[in-house]
Structures are given as C-alpha cells and as structure tokens.
Amino acid sequence: MPRAYKSIKEQVKIPKIIHLIGTNGKGTTGRFLATALHKSGKKVLHYTSPHILKFNERIWIEGQDISDEYLDSLHIKLQKLLDKEFIDTLSYFEYTTFLALLAASDCEYLVLEAGLGGEHDATSVFPNILTLVTPIDKDHEAFLGNTINSIATTKLKAVQTKAILAKQKHTEVYDVARKLACENCFEVKKVEDYITSEDKEKIDSFAKENNLASYLVDNLSLSIAALKELGIEYNVNHFKNGKLFGRLTRLADNILVDVGHNALAAESIAKSLKGSKYTLVYNSYKDKDYRNILEILKPIIQEVLLIDVDDQRIEEKEKIEAVLETFTIPYKKFETLESERSYLVFGSFSVVEAFLKVYRE
Incomplete structure (x- = not known):
C-alpha cells in the first residue's frame, strides 16, 4: 500500500x-x-x-x-x-x-x-x-x-x-x-x-x-x-439523520438491528436495552468470543434464533448451540417472525445482511 x-x-x-x-x-x-x-x-x-x-x-x-x-x-x-x-x-x-x-x-x-x-x-x-x-x-x-x-x-x-x-x-x-x-x-x-x-x-x-x-x-x-x-x-x-444504518436501528416497532460483533458492542446494547426482553436473531464468526457476547446479552435474551449465514468464516452451529445450552438460553433455527415478539438482530454485518434479505422479501 x-x-x-x-x-x-x-x-x-x-x-x-x-x-x-x-x-x-x-x-x-x-x-x-x-x-x-x-x-x-x-x-x-x-x-x-x-x-x-x-x-x-x-x-x-x-x-x-x-x-x-x-x-x-x-x-x-x-x-x-x-x-x-x-x-x-x-x-x-x-x-x-x-x-x-x-x-x-x-x-x-x-x-x-x-x-x-x-x-x-x-x-x-x-x-x-x-x-x-x-x-x-x-x-x-x-x-x-x-x-x-x-x-x-x-x-x-x-x-x-x-x-x-x-x-x-x-x-x-x-x-x-x-x-x-x-x-x-x-x-x-x-x-x-x-x-x-x-x-x-x-x-x-x-x-x-x-x-x-x-x-x-x-x-x-x-x-x-x-x-x-x-x-x-x-x-x-x-x-439529525447522521446515525448510520445498522446501529440499533429500528426496522419496525418490534425489530432492532445492530451490526456489532464483539463484547464491547454487546455491553453497550445490554446497557441500552436493560429491563426489556428480546428474541435474539444471531450467528457468529469463528474468531469472535461468542461465549462472552452471549453471556453479556443473556439478561435481555428471551430466546435465540440462529440464522443461516453463507460465509466460510461462520462458526459451526453445534458449537454455538453448546454455549447456549450452557447458559440455559432457549434456541431454535430462525424461520419466521411473530408480530407479538420483540427482536434484536445482532452478530455482524453478515447477520444483519442475511436477516434483511429475508425481511425485505
């Protein structure tokens, strides 16, 4: 360079x-x-x-x-x-x-x-x-x-x-x-x-x-x-209008998306959303400390929906599931959205991108 x-x-x-x-x-x-x-x-x-x-x-x-x-x-x-x-x-x-x-x-x-x-x-x-x-x-x-x-x-x-x-x-x-x-x-x-x-x-x-x-x-x-x-x-x-999209952006009354992907971002989100419960739409790259991230977010998590992300850097779902079981956090595969639930989409730019492709269809 x-x-x-x-x-x-x-x-x-x-x-x-x-x-x-x-x-x-x-x-x-x-x-x-x-x-x-x-x-x-x-x-x-x-x-x-x-x-x-x-x-x-x-x-x-x-x-x-x-x-x-x-x-x-x-x-x-x-x-x-x-x-x-x-x-x-x-x-x-x-x-x-x-x-x-x-x-x-x-x-x-x-x-x-x-x-x-x-x-x-x-x-x-x-x-x-x-x-x-x-x-x-x-x-x-x-x-x-x-x-x-x-x-x-x-x-x-x-x-x-x-x-x-x-x-x-x-x-x-x-x-x-x-x-x-x-x-x-x-x-x-x-x-x-x-x-x-x-x-x-x-x-x-x-x-x-x-x-x-x-x-x-x-x-x-x-x-x-x-x-x-x-x-x-x-x-x-x-x-006004100076905030970038994807930084605790509200897509709908019940949907927040954030492109954060590390513990510091998780701490900021947990602090901002303290007192509320969300269904977390999530996935993680292999090199991220997702154990720590999920532990930080646990107080605001009701359930985790694991979304498929087409990227070779994404962690094997069984390893993330094992961590979720350790923290006794309910989880399942992401398929549909329910109007009565509040959702937080978080994990990386790729997670938000994968979610938006489904959401905008």
Missing part, C-alpha cells in the same frame, strides 16, 4: 483527512462528523466499511451514497493510474481505499475510517490532520494481539499529529497514548477536554429527542470534539 500510494501521490489531490481508529463506533462517529460538516457547507466524503447490502454504502459524498456511474468512472481512472503490479496485488480493502481517495479529490474534508488495526492499515498511509480514537477493546486478537496494551499500541501507532480519545473503558489505552505521544511527538487530548457543560446540555437534549443509545451519545460527543478542534461551529440539528 505505501509503495502503491507513492507511485501515484503526485497525481492525486489529498483533502484534509480526519482519520478514525478504534474498536467500536468508528462508523457512527464518522457519519455524525461528516453530516455536520456537510450541513455546515463543507464538501466532505465519509469512507466506512464494511457495507451491508451494497458497496456504495462505503463511500458517502455530499450527503448520499456514491452513484454507480461515479464509482465506475473512478474505477477506470484508478486502473489507468496504478501499475499492473499494484492492480494485481492490492487487497480488496486497499483498492477500495484508493477509490475513496480519488472520489474525495475535490472535497475539503475526507473522514477516513480505518479497517483493521491502525499502524499497518491501508488508510494510515495518507497524511492526516487529526485522528479520532473511538473506544478500544479486544477484537481481531489473531491480528492485533490478545491484550489491551498490544491492541491499543497497534492502533495508536497510526496517529500522526494530533489525537482525540473518546471515553475509554480501559485505563491502559490512556497510558499507551501518553507513552506513544512522547515517543512519536504527537499531541493527545481526551474528549472531555472539549465538551463543556453547555455542550452536554445540548447533547443530552438531542439524545433524548432522537432516542439515542448511550454509546451513540459517546460517538456524537467525539464528533463534536472534532468539530471544535477544527474550529467549526456546530448546531445539534446538523446531526
């Missing part, structure tokens, strides 16, 4: 890049920020991943998903810019990151969400003006390490000049950030350094009016901190 970028960087205009790293909340934080920038009159592109139903969801420009026609033209342009060596060897994510960069060439801001990790992520090769660090927790341990210290180090090594840290669950994240800031000469601040009592009042009022879950309030606060760092005045109404 660095070599490919070096080969074309003189031919590509780089906007002001706000880089997002962390475990959870990158997508919604980025969309809140991009929406506010857009409504403030700035031309902005938000690059997020993965998508749920259509690739165009990954590139949001000027208030809407990129069109097929514009995407096709960027693909043709990129094929001409890159040597065949890079076209043949770049990963899917690396290639699509370049597509987003080209799409943002005439934008003032590019809100750029990292894929996996930070230090070696495809999005980290471009110069940025600010890094937003969402909550960091254990995830993708096979790639990032199995301790908060190692995961935080890998992610925070992506910071170039200045970072704003969201409220963190683990104190080690703050320790790692301070250590790396000294070693690599970058500035690090906390979201609390920006959010005043007046901001809190506005945020609380907006959250109540728009029924935002607590973790979405944290994402909103981080995006406001970014705007204040950029010197851009905000209006809370600019964040």
